[in-house]
Amino acid sequence: MSTYVALLRGINVGGNNPLPMKALKLCLQDAGYSNVQTYIQSGNIVLDADTNPKDELGPLIEKSFGIEPAIMVMAKEEFSAAHTTNPFEGAGNTIHFYFCDAEPALDQPKLDLLLASSESYALHGKVFYLHAPDGIGRSKLVANIESCLGVAATGRNLNTVGKIASMLGAD
Structure with missing residues (x-):
């Protein structure tokens, strides 16, 4: 069994696509995933699975909650490398x-x-790092990030990435 990080995009934002993490955790456990952990309401999940769950999570969430968010899934090692490569x-x-x-x-x-x-x-593999000392709320780049990247993406701040890394035991 391997450990994976799943980052859901566009849930629980401004009242749109509500997805309670407690219910999601139970749903994932019922589906056979183990050691399921979530962090805050923005859709950060750590779980153990026999194979990469990328293709299974979206349909499972859609069936259980009526929404199918974009999901970025990576192995523990890939996420940990992204954290340490900052x-x-x-x-x-x-x-x-x-x-x-x-x-x-x-x-x-x-x-x-x-x-x-x-x-x-900076860009390293599939991770785009942005240092925005004035914040991202008014950033024109952040408002258009996917059109600049040319692919779907989901953002997390350093605190969230650090917390997920701690959940993985990869401080």
Whole structure:
């Protein structure tokens, strides 16, 4: 059995796509996953499975809760590597990780146009790291991140990534 991290996109945001984590945890356990853990309401799941659950989670959630969110799934080792590869070490919670469904094909001209002068980024494999010291609320890049990446992505801040890494035992 292997450990996986599943990051759900677009749930429990502004009252849209409600998905209670307690009920989701029970649903996943009933479906045969073990050591299921969730963290906050934004859809962060750690679980053990015999095979990568990527293709199974969406239909299971849709059947049980009536929504089928985009889900990024990675093995424990892949998530831990993303955490330790953070190129902006020491920058605090102004770092955001965008976990991509596939390796991004950056639209460099668009990215350069939207990137604020205070922002910087790095791309390592399927993870786009953004240092946004002024926050992401008004970031033009964040508002258009998927069109710049060319793939589906879901973002998590450094605190959330650190907490998930702790859940994996990968501090």
